[in-house]
Amino acid sequence: MSQMSVVGIPACTKLISNYIQHATPARYGAALMAASNAVPVLIPPEGEPMTALLDRLDGLMFNGSPSNVAPIRYGADFDATPDFHDPDRDATTLPLIRAALDRGIPVLCICRGLQELNVALGGTLYQEVHKVPGRMDHRAGEGTREQLFAIKHNVSLSGRMAEICGASEIAVNSLHGQGIDQLAPGLAVEALAPDGTIEAVRVEGAKSFAMAVQWHPEWEVTHFEDRKRLFEAFGAACAIYRQGR
DSSP, X not given: OOOOEEEEEEOEEEEETTEEEEEOOHHXXXXXXXXXXXXXXXXXXXXXXXXXXXGGOSEEEEOOOSSBOOXXXXXXXXXXXXXXXXXXXXXXXXXXXXXXXXXXXXXXXXXXXXXXXXXXXXXXXXXXXXXXXXXXXXXXXSSOHHHHTSOOEEEEEOHHHHHHHTSSEEEEOOOOSOEESSOOTTEEEEEEOTTSOEEEEEETTOSSOEEEESSOTTTTGGGSHHHHHHHHHHHHHHHHHHHHO
């Protein structure tokens, strides 16, 4: 086996057994190992000092989470989900994203990660997409994990995302309540849902792989060709960065 890249995954702040703990769903690291030839390292949500870890990493994957980016981070006065924030994660991921892009470290953002990327670069979010006129309900609903992560709708692909996935349209799962409102400067839209919701973006002029998706390709990553190809492309970029580093 060739040498594996090391990819950082920001952890979330969790109250578990009445103790503050740092955690993230295991499926993200498993997907890296299965399809990116990379091993995961969790990054504690301890704020901007965590950017010091970038000297040791070959890539960053900003994963999904039940929490939402705090509206104050993008200048919104109204907070529609005050009980679903993780300020420690916000204080960590937003500077990490900017620092990683400055260095040219490969970045893959998933769900909350896409929203973090947009906010980090100056964009805004819809706090409740399902309440925006003309938009679908993109939330997961109820059921087993298999039901929650089942295919929900198609997305139309363009640009680099279409090249990576090898298709102009794919079927995706959908588990998000928030989404991009004002697109950040420097981001290009690379996927749209049927209702016009932005489902993937690329950082224009990035020094390396820098893409984000609103769906969850880490789920059953090797069972779907488009998901596997996305993680393979990210892994290839991490390997190139590792060799240069």
